[in-house]
Amino acid sequence: MTDLVTLQAGWALWSKQPGTRQDYSVLGCSPAPFNRGEFEAIITRFAVGSPDVTLTGAAALPWVTVSWVGVDNDQHIGISVTDHTGQVDGFGRTITQRAYFCVSYAQLSRTPISYCDLYDAVTAQAPALRVADGPMIQLTVPALSSDRLADAVRRAGEQTVMATAALLLSGPVSVVHAEGTSLRDRLEFIDAVTSLLPYGYRVRFSGTTWSDTGTKHRVRLAFAARPSEGAAVVPWRGPVEIPAGNQLSLAYCSRLRQLGQDPALSRGTPGLSAVIAQLAADGAARTFEQPQSAFDSLNRGDLPGLARWLAARGDLDADQRGYWASQLGRLRAYTPQAQAWLDTALLMVDGLPTALPPAQEAGAAVYGQALAEAWTELSDSYPAFSGESCAGGLARYLGGQHWTATNQQALAVTVVVRWLGDFDRQLVLGRTVASTLAATPAARDWDFAQDWLAWAAANEPEVIMGRLAAAQPGAAPGSLVELCAQAYRKGIDPDRALRALAKSGALTGEDLAFQVLAGLQQELAAAAADEDVANAWLFRFSELLAAGEFGIELGQRLRALVSERTRRDLWLELRFLEIFAAAGRDRECEWTSDEREELAAIAGEIESMLRKSRKFQLPKKLRNPFGGGPEEDVVRGGAGQAGEHGTVPVQGGPE
């Protein structure tokens, strides 16, 4: 059975005395909550045109306008019904009347009602209004039914209604092409649209079932024959386009669509009726100057959905990430699980968690487990999601927080980080925790910190240097790469670290050296190392290898290996270029001006490199170690002459 709400309504009747030459005015009103002049100000403020009583279709009377009035704690929702009177004024012009009613918002914020139900209640009262003042009237209105409103949303077209609600957050909206609709259709549309916004916006919302386009009215959602100037346009039940730059409306609409999906068909979505109920329950008064508050309200009950929505988008640029980081940063979660989902969403957009993990061990465990489960689910479902990236973001956040101030908070952080071990392959998070604990004298007395301190001690720079120097010949390439990576992470100078590795004699062959070089390159890229730092490591490694610091013969063998592979790759790439550039019956290459210019520059670069080079003869045993390869061709391309290794300059010299 539907709950009923009893409301005291103020009222005013706006019309003309028949046969007179006076203008429209308040002919009668209730003594509260406003006086006659105030009723006049309200009614004229939300006037939407001069109705033509002869018109038919959607423009025909009655016109229903919902509105608002009041500030602070004295806010009201208004509804007016403009209709025929069948009378004429002193100039013989037909007279219309506008019956205006208002009810206090304070009661509605606790027990929301729909505009359709309010309309039904006031139309039952309108005939009783008199041209003389009278008492306030009592309205009995059913409490809002989210199921009925969900049906209204579906009838009016979910996509259209959701987009209209989202557009209302950024400005007025005109609904056009609704000439064939009934008053009930249009009022239900207004109800459907507003049901997809937090109820609290009603203290600033206005809508009308028809308006005169020539009147520059103040109504936010208006049906009209033509769109109002500056209003977004929504065709009745038609496709609605939200401008690409309107990020909030786009996001709001997108989230509404996600949340409104049928729960039976889409796992974890609350469904349209639940979304409407949730928004209706959010009666905190707000204005459209706070549009982001709608997004907050929408997400409050479904932070997992928010994170999934972000993970599904996956294509955010830096501006969008910055925007969402600031938007999400204002949200609050009230359970460890909800906080885990919110923090996940924040980390996805390069934002930082809004708070440290719960300082209670149990809460931290729940939080850490929820994070791990969320990241696992998102990794499995959304290719764009990166748990490692989130771990890196969490490490950055912890690096800026004083989380070792108390034993409990520090314990909570370590509990969380242990849950995230699988997502911390680069040990970014682990190192942050270990090094912070190592820098905290009090941590030496904390039992839970001992393992971390030991791990940190094992990763001290001198320890790492010692391991590099003591690396055994024939060690697995992965372990050597990890040693170098540890040195990089500890900020050890590449020259110092690599010379220690060289002295160890661990690199015993050119293949192993090449694998370590390539592996280090990958490791630095995965660790998002600064490009200059990464280059310093890789170039220094190459230079030391080439200079024979890892052994003369190893350097020469590696040189031959690299040279061979690179030349082979160059030939391969050139062939690809040729294949794809061939066109026409003769299969001749076709190049654009840009391509031609760039290829000429590459050719010039090779030419210049050869001119500046000296001729060099590999030791016999190293010639063509992999077989094949047009070595002569490459040499032929240069201008070098015969000469001893490292002694004869190229003829002609540099240009």
Add this chain to the structure above:
Amino acid sequence: MPKTKGRPPATPMQATGKIGLWGAPGSGKTTFLAALSIAANRASKMRDNRLLLFGADDASTDFLIQQTALLTRDMQFPRATDAEHHLNWVLRMNIAAPGRGFWRPTEAVPYEFELDVLDAPGGRYKDRSPGGSVGDDVQATNLRLFGSDTAVAAAPQATGGGESFVTDLAGCDGLVLLFDPAREWEESDAFSHFHGTLLKIAQRRLRDPARTTDLLPQYVAVCATKFDHNDVYRKACDLGFRSYSTGDRHFFPKVGDHLAERFFIEMGQVAPRSNAELIRDTLRNFFEEDRVQFFVSSAVGFRVDPDTGIFNEREFENVDERSGSKPRIKGPIYPINVIEPLTWLGGKLAAGRWAQ
């Protein structure tokens, strides 16, 4: 001024001007606008000066189409205005511009004038007496009802309610003040629909530090309306204002432009409580002499006898007010001094632009 037929069309000079209509309820503001299109077409034919009036946007074109049909097809008057209505029209005409030599002091140049017309319910212009309606405390009322935010307007340039329309009116370049003598004889309230509004315009414009004159800068076309009304016409005859134009093939009576101001005052004086003269004196006090021009007008004009094709003194009324609950237009309408106030305003505003 000559037509430009046979010559390549000159590119019209362009200017914009915001025109406000001002007058008591029922003074004929909306009917005046409704008749404009017909008046422009009739005037073009009569004076050999092509006047083109057309909408600058869809809503304004709709208004012209609907209201012209209402007057000509349905033979009815527009409904009472219950909300401010904005219309954007273009009036293209030839006007006298400074010539290019001492032997040609003026020449006709095509001029395109964009009219942003504001039509507000007449009741909005009424002075609010203390203890009455919103009164002088409009701002305080709005603050109490709608907060400090006048920006709560959903749409840009939104009006409605309060006194935003006065601000709009004060921002106009030209004003058309309509005075209905017949209403004045019964209600004697023209002054109360004039004075308060004028003071509010003055408050907004004369305290503007950027103003260039000590007086109000607008041009005001004052139209004594409903010249076709039986009582008005008879009184005009009795007072000796009626004359005829020799060039008018319908032999419509008229009031010479040089007598229009006197007509305005003497029509008012018919009612002992009327303050028409005070309206004139106030206008002269607040505006430069050459910025106020009086016209005697009629939106629907006089009836043309279908048998003779000319004005018939015995049955001149073009409106039947007696046979039904609503007044009904009897035949084709011939507006009198409806487009002329606008062409006068256009010419003045254009001249003002050139002077700058």
